Amino acid sequence: MDMTKKVSIREQDPKVRTKNFDEVCLGYSSEEAVLEATRCLECKNPLCVMGCPVSVPIPEFISKIKKGEFLEAFSIISECNTLPAICGRVCPQESQCEGKCIRGIKGESIAIGKLERFAADFAREKSIRPPHKHDKNGKKVAIIGSGPSGLACAGDLVKYGYDVTVFEALHEPGGVLVYGIPEFRLPKDDVVKKEIDFIKHMGVKFETNTIIGKSITIDQLFDEEGFDAVFVGSGAGLPKFMGIKGENANGVFSANEYLTRSNLMRAFSENSTTPIMRAKKAVVVGGGNVAMDAARTALRLGSEVHIVYRRSENELPARKEEVHHAKEEGIIFDILTNPTEILTTDDGWVKGVKCIKMELTEPDESGRRRPVPIEGSEFTIDADMVIMSLGTSPNPLIASTTKGLDTDKRQCIIADEYTGQTSREGIFAGGDAVTGAATVILAMSAGRSAAVGIHNYLSSK
Amino acid sequence: MLCMNFSFFEGEYMYDILNTKKLCENIYSMVVKAPRVSRHCLPGQFVIVRSDENSERIPLTICDYSRENETITLVFQVIGASTMNLAMLKSGETLHDIAGPLGKESELCNTDLDTLKAKNILFVAGGLGVAPVYPQVKWLNDNDIGCDVIVGAKTKDLVIYEDEMRKVCTNLYITTDDGSYGEKGLVTDMVENLVNNHSKNYDLCIAIGPMIMMKFMCLTTKKLGIPTIVSLNPIMVDGTGMCGACRVTVDGKVRFACVDGPEFDGHKVDLTKL
Numbered sequence: 001m002d003m004t005k006k007v008s009i010r011e012q013d014p015k016v017r018t019k020n021f022d023e024v025c026l027g028y029s030s031e032e033a034v035l036e037a038t039r040c041l042e043c044k045n046p047l048c049v050m051g052c053p054v055s056v057p058i059p060e061f062i063s064k065i066k067k068g069e070f071l072e073a074f075s076i077i078s079e080c081n082t083l084p085a086i087c088g089r090v091c092p093q094e095s096q097c098e099g100k101c102i103r104g105i106k107g108e109s110i111a112i113g114k115l116e117r118f119a120a121d122f123a124r125e126k127s128i129r130p131p132h133k134h135d136k137n138g139k140k141v142a143i144i145g146s147g148p149s150g151l152a153c154a155g156d157l158v159k160y161g162y163d164v165t166v167f168e169a170l171h172e173p174g175g176v177l178v179y180g181i182p183e184f185r186l187p188k189d190d191v192v193k194k195e196i197d198f199i200k201h202m203g204v205k206f207e208t209n210t211i212i213g214k215s216i217t218i219d220q221l222f223d224e225e226g227f228d229a230v231f232v233g234s235g236a237g238l239p240k241f242m243g244i245k246g247e248n249a250n251g252v253f254s255a256n257e258y259l260t261r262s263n264l265m266r267a268f269s270e271n272s273t274t275p276i277m278r279a280k281k282a283v284v285v286g287g288g289n290v291a292m293d294a295a296r297t298a299l300r301l302g303s304e305v306h307i308v309y310r311r312s313e314n315e316l317p318a319r320k321e322e323v324h325h326a327k328e329e330g331i332i333f334d335i336l337t338n339p340t341e342i343l344t345t346d347d348g349w350v351k352g353v354k355c356i357k358m359e360l361t362e363p364d365e366s367g368r369r370r371p372v373p374i375e376g377s378e379f380t381i382d383a384d385m386v387i388m389s390l391g392t393s394p395n396p397l398i399a400s401t402t403k404g405l406d407t408d409k410r411q412c413i414i415a416d417e418y419t420g421q422t423s424r425e426g427i428f429a430g431g432d433a434v435t436g437a438a439t440v441i442l443a444m445s446a447g448r449s450a451a452v453g454i455h456n457y458l459s460s461k
Numbered sequence: 462m463l464c465m466n467f468s469f470f471e472g473e474y475m476y477d478i479l480n481t482k483k484l485c486e487n488i489y490s491m492v493v494k495a496p497r498v499s500r501h502c503l504p505g506q507f508v509i510v511r512s513d514e515n516s517e518r519i520p521l522t523i524c525d526y527s528r529e530n531e532t533i534t535l536v537f538q539v540i541g542a543s544t545m546n547l548a549m550l551k552s553g554e555t556l557h558d559i560a561g562p563l564g565k566e567s568e569l570c571n572t573d574l575d576t577l578k579a580k581n582i583l584f585v586a587g588g589l590g591v592a593p594v595y596p597q598v599k600w601l602n603d604n605d606i607g608c609d610v611i612v613g614a615k616t617k618d619l620v621i622y623e624d625e626m627r628k629v630c631t632n633l634y635i636t637t638d639d640g641s642y643g644e645k646g647l648v649t650d651m652v653e654n655l656v657n658n659h660s661k662n663y664d665l666c667i668a669i670g671p672m673i674m675m676k677f678m679c680l681t682t683k684k685l686g687i688p689t690i691v692s693l694n695p696i697m698v699d700g701t702g703m704c705g706a707c708r709v710t711v712d713g714k715v716r717f718a719c720v721d722g723p724e725f726d727g728h729k730v731d732l733t734k735l
Contacts, residue, residue, distance in 0.1 A: 169701050171511060171518070171558040179703075207474070209560035211701055215497045237703040241715065248708060248715070257704035265517060265698070273543050274517040274698075395702050397720070 004107025007036040009114055014328040018299055021183045021268050024325055025089070025114075030070070033118040037065040040110050043102060048112060051100035053445035056080045058097060058112055065115055074123040077116060082155035082199070083148065083444065085124060085191050088117025090181060091441045092319045124191075129198055137161035139458050142227040144212045144398065147175020148440045149233035149431025151196065152447030153454075154204045157231075160455050164204045165227075169211040172264060175235055176432075177440070179264040180256075182293050184300070185322075188263070213401035218427060228461070229426045229454045232413060233447055234398055236432035240390040242285070246342030247388070251277065251350035255286070255294040255389035262297050279303045279385030283353045285339055286389030287311070292322040294387045295331050305331050306381060310338040310358050310371045334381070336360070338373065342386055352382045394433045402427070412436050420450025421457070428454050475555035479532060484621040487539045488589060489548045490524065495559045496531040498523070504596035505567030505692070505724055508533065509700045511558040512546045519543055520697055520719075523562060524592040524622075525599070533559075536592035536621070563700045564723045567597050567667075568690065574604055582608040583655075583663040583687070584630075585648050585678055587670020588615070591622045593692050593723075594669050599629045607631035609661070611651050613670070617642035648674060649681045656685055663687050667724075672732060679727040689727035693718045 001007075010026040011017075017024050028036060040062040048058045056077055064073035077084045093099070093113040101109030123129070141157050143150045146168040154164045172178050177192045186192060200206060212218060212234070221227045239254035241247050258276070261267040267276035282298040284291050287309035295305045307326070309316060313335050316323055327333070336358045343352040357377035360369035399407045406414045406423035413422055413429040420428035430446030432438055480492040498508055502523050509518045525534035539548050550556070569577060582601070586594040591612055601608055610630040614620045615638045627633050635643030636651050644651060648670075655661040663685075668678040669692040682689040698704040700719045707718035710731040716722065 169560065170699060171560065179699075209474075209558050210497060211560060211563065214562055215501060215560075237699075237701070239703070239705040241705070241708075243715075248710060254705035257698055257706045260698050260704055271515050272517075273515060397702070 001035065003039055004103075006039075006108045006111045006114075007032050009111070014325075014330070017184065018329045021300060023187050024184050027121055028111075028114055028118045030068070030122075033065055033070075033115060034068060036111050036115060037062045039103060040066070041102060047100035047102065048097040048110075051096045051098075053096065053441050054080045054448060056097075056116070061119060062110065062112070062115055065119060070119055070122045071126070071128060073119040074128075077119055081116075081444070082152045082448075083195050083440075084116050085120035085195060086148075086177060086186060087441050087444070088113050088115075088120055089186050089191070090439075092439060094320050096441070124194055129201070134159055134161050134203070136163065139163065139228045140165070140226055141454060141458075142167060142221045142225075142230045143233060144218075144230065145169075145175055145233040145235055145431075145433070146173035146196070146206065147177060147233060147235050147431065147443065149235075149433075149443035149447035149450075150175065150231065151199055152444035153231045153233060153430065153451045154447075155199050155202065156448055156451035157454060158199075158202045158204050160451070162454075162458075166204060166206045167210045167212055168206065168208045170264065171208050173206050173208060179260045180290065180293070182259065182263055182297050183268075184296065185293065211397070213397040218398065218402045218405075222426065228458055229428065231420065231447070231450050231454060232398055232422070232427065232429040232433055233431045233443070234395060234433045235443075236392045236394045236437040238393045238395050238411075239388065240392065241388055242339065242390060244339060244341055246344050246350070249342055249344040249350050250348050251279070251384055252342060252386045252388065253277070255284070255290045255387050256392065258294050258387050259290070259297065262301075268297070268301060276301065277385055279383070281383045282306070282385040282387060283308055283339070283381055283383040284387045284389055285309075286391070287316040287318060288389060288391065289318045289322055291387075291389035292318045292326050292331075294389050296326055296329060298385070298387065299329055299331060303385065306334050306383070307331055308334045308337050308339060308353070308355060308381070310336065311368060312336055312360060315368045336371065338371070339386075340378065343380065350384055350386055352380045353386055354378060354380050392432075392437045394436065398433075410436055415450075416453070418449055419453030419456070420446065421453055426457070428457075475557065476559045478550055478552050478554050478556060480552050481550065484536065485619050488536065488619075488621055489539070490534060490536045491547075491550070492532050492534050493556055493559065494531055495533050495561075498559060498561045499526050499528055499531045499533050502526050502533065502562035503566035503570050504600045505570070505593065506562035506564050507694075507700070507723065508535070508559050508561030508563060509697075510535065510547070510556055512543065512550060513557050516546065516557065517543050518558075518560075518698060518700065519547065520563075520694060520700055522593040522694075524595055526596070536589065538589050560700065564719060565721070567600075567724060569597060569601065574606070577601070577604070577606050580664040581662055582606075583652070583661075583666045584608060584610045585613070585652065585666060585668040585670070585674075586610065587613045587648055587668075587674040588619065590668075590670030590674070590692075591626070594667065595622055595626060595629075597667065598626065602629035609634070609655070609663075611636065611648050612643075613637070613648035613651070613674070614642075615639065647677070649677050652678070652681055652685070666690070667692075668727060675727065676732040679732065683728055690724050691727035691730060691732070692723045693725060693730070694723060
């Protein structure tokens with residue numbers, strides 16, 4: 001075995017998987033997991049742990065996998081991570097744990113994400129879970145939003161003994177895990193639903209179809225329903241548009257709408273009554289994970305797909321694995337390209353996208369080289385569908401219905417980085433609602449910090 | 462350290478249907494128990510409904526509500542498979558999901574009552590537009606404020622909520638396209654007739670109905686100089702501002718009907734792009 005390389009992971013053949021919505025990555029077998037685990041040097045001063053937002057004791061759990069003690073490995077991960085099967089699948093490991101791995105200097109880092117996923121899947125398939133008996137302390141905490149930050153916060157608070165209720169605006173709990181990330185990357189019934197079921201099993205209550213700020217306000221949760229503290233983990237769900245001509249044409253979608261139809265409403269399946277556009281040729285604008293998800297969904301629904309991104313490939317914000325998978329599947333990348341107008345037919349449908357070529361100049365405030373248009377380089381891509389994946393911002397609904405809850409210029413709720421404390425006593429916040437669109441694991445990390453913050457606040461009351 | 466074999470309970474909340482009624486061909490009403498919605502909803506708001514676990518999310522106006530009985534009344538038209546499924550449900554059965562109340566309440570609810578009392582308000586309801594108009598008229602009546610209402614329909618059989626409406630408004634005028642009931646003609650004709658021939662002087666018009674009706678109503682009221690509010694119901698998925706499917710252009714700016722609306726200034730909204 002070449003110790004400088006990862007044990008390769010089994011995946012669905014690109015030719016086959018572009019025709020279905022089944023998970024692309026098939027995960028390690030026990031033998032493969034043990035083999036990969038033996039590559040771990042078990043550093044005394046493990047840098048990987050420092051790269052993990054929730055500080056999973058990585059060498060410890062990998063050492064258990066090495067010995068074939070898979071359930072123990074899972075138990076160790078569970079101490080720090082409420083949703084390991086999900087994080088193993090969607091964390092940007094290359095810029096976190098695996099990016100810090102010593103093995104990575106002279107070869108490939110340990111496949112920490114894949115091993116985490118293996119341990120979590122192994123335990124889940126055996127229906128085995130950590131213990132969950134906790135003495136109740138009689139205090140009530142409301143969690144707003146059932147995405148990664150809310151679930152992580154709820155999972156910890158229930159362990160401290162709180163009576164926890166999670167409020168979700170949609171009809172199914174999970175937030176971005178359900179409406180945003182596609183089935184082929186994160187299976188809903190087999191993984192997400194089971195992880196949430198487990199949090200229910202720990203005693204957390206879920207109330208769906210409840211829009212905080214509309215169905216009930218935060219002040220009413222305190223005054224009428226007797227909650228002692230509130231955690232706001234309402235995410236960043238508001239889509240951005242470019243503001244170019246033709247953007248309101250039929251056939252232009254936000255990535256949020258397109259993915260919500262396919263993921264939450266399962267429009268890809270025959271059983272669903274929710275329609276989704278199956279285009280001949282789709283243009284996806286943007287270069288993040290959401291753009292990759294939208295592109296790969298459109299591809300599976302039968303479209304030729306172009307990703308149009310204004311910077312170069314090096315600046316693509318998506319996980320490397322997603323870009324790699326997208327290319328394998330035949331997505332065409334039109335980089336250093338920016339749309340200037342959406343062309344429409346007489347009856348208001350998309351017929352093409354007018355673009356301009358870009359070049360990179362000196363770095364901007366984000367540290368990435370700034371793209372500027374090349375004069376006279378306009379060209380047109382024929383297309384009947386355009387998906388705008390330009391990022392999202394927090395929904396202003398909660399801040400606008402809660403007096404004294406301060407937000408910044410980007411509509412993000414202002415909260416203490418370590419405790420989640422907002423400008424209002426008893427109200428804590430974390431995840432994308434505070435940071436703007438980021439990652440699942442950062443949101444979970446913020447949810448866990450806020451759980452400690454809430455616990456300290458309520459213990460001292 | 463580890464516990465074995467956890468098993469699961471479902472026990473999700475369902476919404477009891479207490480009463481259903483066919484109001485006319487293809488239009489139905491349904492009274493549903495929805496405690497959280499009924500406690501806080503106001504005229505002008507809507508809910509998103511799913512009849513079963515495979516149903517799409519259907520936005521429906523809250524036509525009436527009772528805080529005491531914790532119920533809301535939904536009025537809907539059968540236009541596709543999902544609304545057809547909804548129409549087949551009977552009292553005693555349940556709706557899988559009701560999310561809401563969504564959207565902004567009618568501007569009337571945020572206006573000082575004395576200011577409203579001093580105004581001559583006209584409502585124009587076309588077809589199913591009666592459903593979002595009724596709760597506003599009723600709300601005004603509850604606050605001792607009168608108003609005129611024009612209800613327009615294609616033909617006599619398609620006039621709904623007539624008795625209910627008559628109880629809560631000052632004057633009710635009915636028009637039908639074929640003249641089978643009320644005045645023959647369009648609602649726009651009736652407005653011009655009331656203003657020009659019956660010296661009616663309206664300070665505010667709220668016109669809700671098919672897009673084409675609202676478009677022509679806005680042209681008419683612009684000519685007559687009456688500020689006009691319309692209510693839009695474009696395609697939407699989540700109803701909370703997430704999908705952007707319901708974007709409309711108001712005064713040159715993109716707004717979302719689900720969170721910024723559904724009611725907009727009819728003289729500023731681009732009714733041709735919907």
